[in-house]
Amino acid sequence: FIGNNISLAVDDHLLFLESFESLDSIQSNGGTASNLNIQSAYFGQGAFFNSTDSSLSYQSAGRFDFMKGKIDFWIKPNWDGDNISETKSFFNAESDGNKFNIFFYKSANRNYFVFRVDHHGVNFGAEASSSGREPHVAMTWHAGEWHHVEAIWDFTSSDDKYLLLMLDGEIISNVEYAPSFSANLPTTFNIGFRQDLSYHADAVIDELNIYDQYTQSTIFNGTGIHFISENNGSVYITNPTASAAQAILPNSQPNALITFPTPAPLLKVVGTRGGFEPASLVIRPTINLDDVQATVTSLTGTNGTLPSSVVDIRVVKNWFQAGTGEISKGPKTLTPELLLKDDDLVLVDEVEKSNSLKIINNNVETYIDISNPASILPNNITIRDAIDLQPFNIVANTNKQLWLTFNIPKNASTGVYNGSITLSSQSGDFAVIPIELTILPFTLAPAPIEYSIYYTGRLNDTVAKIGESYKTAVQYQAEMQNMKDHGVLYPTSYQPFDARLGESLQIRKDVGLPIDKLYVLGFNSYATTPTQLTTLANNINVWKNFITQYGYGDLYVYGQDEAGGDVLLSERPAWQLVHDNGAYNFVAVYKGAADVVGDLLDRPVLSGGFKLDEVAKWHANGKKVFSYGNPQVGVENPDIYRRNYGIPLVCAGYDGAMDFAYQFGAEYLGASIWNDFDMFDTSESLRDHVFAYPTSDGVIDTIAWEGFREAVKDTQYLATLMEAQGQTAKDAICANYSPTTNLDDVRANIINTLL
Numbered sequence: 042f043i044g045n046n047i048s049l050a051v052d053d054h055l056l057f058l059e060s061f062e063s064l065d066s067i068q069s070n071g072g073t074a075s076n077l078n079i080q081s082a083y084f085g086q087g088a089f090f091n092s093t094d095s096s097l098s099y100q101s102a103g104r105f106d107f108m109k110g111k112i113d114f115w116i117k118p119n120w121d122g123d124n125i126s127e128t129k130s131f132f133n134a135e136s137d138g139n140k141f142n143i144f145f146y147k148s149a150n151r152n153y154f155v156f157r158v159d160h161h162g163v164n165f166g167a168e169a170s171s172s173g174r175e176p177h178v179a180m181t182w183h184a185g186e187w188h189h190v191e192a193i194w195d196f197t198s199s200d201d202k203y204l205l206l207m208l209d210g211e212i213i214s215n216v217e218y219a220p221s222f223s224a225n226l227p228t229t230f231n232i233g234f235r236q237d238l239s240y241h242a243d244a245v246i247d248e249l250n251i252y253d254q255y256t257q258s259t260i261f262n263g264t265g266i267h268f269i270s271e272n273n274g275s276v277y278i279t280n281p282t283a284s285a286a287q288a289i290l291p292n293s294q295p296n297a298l299i300t301f302p303t304p305a306p307l308l309k310v311v312g313t314r315g316g317f318e319p320a321s322l323v324i325r326p327t328i329n330l331d332d333v334q335a336t337v338t339s340l341t342g343t344n345g346t347l348p349s350s351v352v353d354i355r356v357v358k359n360w361f362q363a364g365t366g367e368i369s370k371g372p373k374t375l376t377p378e379l380l381l382k383d384d385d386l387v388l389v390d391e392v393e394k395s396n397s398l399k400i401i402n403n404n405v406e407t408y409i410d411i412s413n414p415a416s417i418l419p420n421n422i423t424i425r426d427a428i429d430l431q432p433f434n435i436v437a438n439t440n441k442q443l444w445l446t447f448n449i450p451k452n453a454s455t456g457v458y459n460g461s462i463t464l465s466s467q468s469g470d471f472a473v474i475p476i477e478l479t480i481l482p483f484t485l486a487p488a489p490i491e492y493s494i495y496y497t498g499r500l501n502d503t504v505a506k507i508g509e510s511y512k513t514a515v516q517y518q519a520e521m522q523n524m525k526d527h528g529v530l531y532p533t534s535y536q537p538f539d540a541r542l543g544e545s546l547q548i549r550k551d552v553g554l555p556i557d558k559l560y561v562l563g564f565n566s567y568a569t570t571p572t573q574l575t576t577l578a579n580n581i582n583v584w585k586n587f588i589t590q591y592g593y594g595d596l597y598v599y600g601q602d603e604a605g606g607d608v609l610l611s612e613r614p615a616w617q618l619v620h621d622n623g624a625y626n627f628v629a630v631y632k633g634a635a636d637v638v639g640d641l642l643d644r645p646v647l648s649g650g651f652k653l654d655e656v657a658k659w660h661a662n663g664k665k666v667f668s669y670g671n672p673q674v675g676v677e678n679p680d681i682y683r684r685n686y687g688i689p690l691v692c693a694g695y696d697g698a699m700d701f702a703y704q705f706g707a708e709y710l711g712a713s714i715w716n717d718f719d720m721f722d723t724s725e726s727l728r729d730h731v732f733a734y735p736t737s738d739g740v741i742d743t744i745a746w747e748g749f750r751e752a753v754k755d756t757q758y759l760a761t762l763m764e765a766q767g768q769t770a771k772d773a774i775c776a777n778y779s780p781t782t783n784l785d786d787v788r789a790n791i792i793n794t795l796l
Contacts, residue, residue: 057104057251061088087247090233113191114249122182130240137225154179156192156206160220167218169206177650274326281321282679291439315451332432344454355380357442384433411716420505455482486760491697496532500541509704519739528753546591558595581622600628616641651693665696674730679748687752692775705730
């Protein structure tokens with residue numbers, strides 16, 4: 042998170058707020074407390090619940106709805122998540138077998154965070170928990186660190202009853218649940234302990250909110266300036282790759298403690314030649330603004346002038362998605378994701394919770410619904426964003442976020458450059474934001490690990506769809522360039538051995554992607570019978586001879602995806618055959634695969650969180666280890682990709698990343714990648730995986746994709762420091778890293794050291 046000098050928004054659906062500012066304020070708020078210690082916390086003061094006898098209870102009436110709502114709070118444990126002596130309870134309400142619990146569970150094998158509801162009867166209910174993702178979620182928590190918890194539930198809907206657990210802005214688990222409660226619902230709820238006076242929290246809890254429905258009130262902070270007509274609004278400079286907990290929604294509240302210095306604060310950007318640097322502005326008027334435009338001046342420094350075109354400006358589009366968790370569906374959620382030149386490319390109805398996409402069909406511009414499972418995109422349509430930023434409207438007292446990308450020329454001179462952004466509407470200019478761009482006096486080293494991604498596109502003009510699979514040459518080239526610009530130099534190739542294979546290889550080469558190796562899924566190595574093995578050997582040699590004509594080096598062939606047990610063992614003869622024919626093996630595998638095929642699998646792609654023991658096994662076999670599914674593509678959260686695929690990945694000993702997937706929306710089953718609600722069918726719980734949405738002639742980037750680019754760039758700064766100071770520089774950074782480390786601070790410290 043950016044920082045903790047922020048205040049909470051007031052929400053119409055807020056039933057209860059406990060700020061824990063003092064024992065007197067708790068009592069005035071209706072609380073009955075025992076043995077609480079008030080101390081400094083995330084927002085002013087908070088309550089420390091000890092491990093033996095602290096308690097706090099409230100009457101439920103008017104404060105807590107058992108049937109529908111959201112609870113969120115901040116917590117600073119006095120324990121490490123992988124080393125607790127007993128279960129820790131944070132919220133509890135129960136009566137007559139109806140139970141509602143939020144707790145950290147101590148088990149023999151692993152500890153995990155739980156949001157559980159039971160209806161009448163003993164332990165007959167459902168839970169949303171981090172169990173399946175440990176030890177990489179709550180077990181990484183450490184004493185003294187702040188974390189944010191959200192529990193969301195709705196048992197009132199006729200067709201969508203669920204529980205959902207979020208930790209630090211990420212959906213951890215969501216489950217469908219249709220309870221059958223008895224009439225005797227709890228009349229009190231307890232904070233920091235369980236009703237039977239057990240499971241004391243041993244933690245500081247702060248700012249506990251209870252809502253009567255799922256609400257997305259978030260907070261953003263940064264520095265701000267007033268409009269020229271001061272009472273008409275403000276513009277805020279914010280962190281573009283902040284966590285999902287600070288996602289900027291239309292109704293998010295700005296930090297009430299922001300001051301407005303004079304002169305106006307600078308939009309400061311620091312980068313290197315040839316790099317891309319993000320920045321963000323949030324416009325919040327107190328009056329309606331129509332036809333808003335953003336105009337950038339050239340940037341002038343002592344060593345020259347940069348044209349205004351080095352600054353690319355896009356609108357951050359909030360739209361409805363099927364949740365915001367990893368790859369699992371949740372409640373329909375408004376979330377920022379798309380970076381658009383034309384704000385009207387997607388129309389959003391917040392009342393109906395629907396999205397409509399602008400298309401050209403039979404030469405007629407129209408909109409089509411993309412927010413329910415039955416919506417289908419026609420064939421032979423055109424989807425196209427504008428070339429330049431189009432005027433947009435802002436409703437009074439709502440936010441409009443702008444995303445700025447500074448594309449620093451490779452031949453730019455070192456130094457400080459100044460310019461400004463002018464914001465105007467039909468009524469004239471309303472804000473001027475000064476820019477200060479610092480170009481550093483060094484060039485970044487290449488990333489110390491290899492960045493690949495599952496790319497499922499292939500050249501095929503005969504299928505007239507805009508999706509993840511079938512691409513025109515224009516689309517293919519645009520997507521290759523887009524991946525290169527985001528630091529992904531080795532996208533996989535799904536192109537079969539057809540008439541377009543050579544063209545696809547040439548496009549990659551022309552874009553400037555490396556050609557020393559090629560990761561191929563145009564065929565795979567799964568072969569067990571003599572006939573299949575003969576065919577495999579032939580395919581390997583045909584492919585090797587062909588790609589060599591285009592200058593490509595090593596051929597990597599994909600095995601059976603995510604295989605284990607006997608299936609994985611059965612691949613040994615085929616993988617030996619791959620080696621015998623001068624090629625290499627790569628495939629996604631799970632923990633334990635090194636014990637079975639550690640000598641034959643050249644590029645294991647390990648699923649899930651960091652697995653240091655497994656990495657060590659593969660390294661002992663002389664293999665390079667890649668990461669994916671930590672998380673898979675699709676989470677609308679730039680921070681999680683920056684954090685899990687950047688410096689921490691290097692520190693964990695991995696040699697590369699190959700996440701799934703640049704684009705995937707089950708097109709082969711008739712679904713559309715532009716519709717998050719139609720993937721597979723309604724009985725499944727999967728969402729689309731998209732870093733960049735395809736159009737007729739390019740892509741629409743997402744905030745998560747920009748976070749991934751920052752991850753790559755973080756590793757380049759680390760590599761540059763290592764070139765200057767050696768391995769000890771990396772060791773020092775890794776030794777001091779934790780899940781709450783501010784990566785902007787890490788980069789700033791590296792820059793200061795290099796300077």
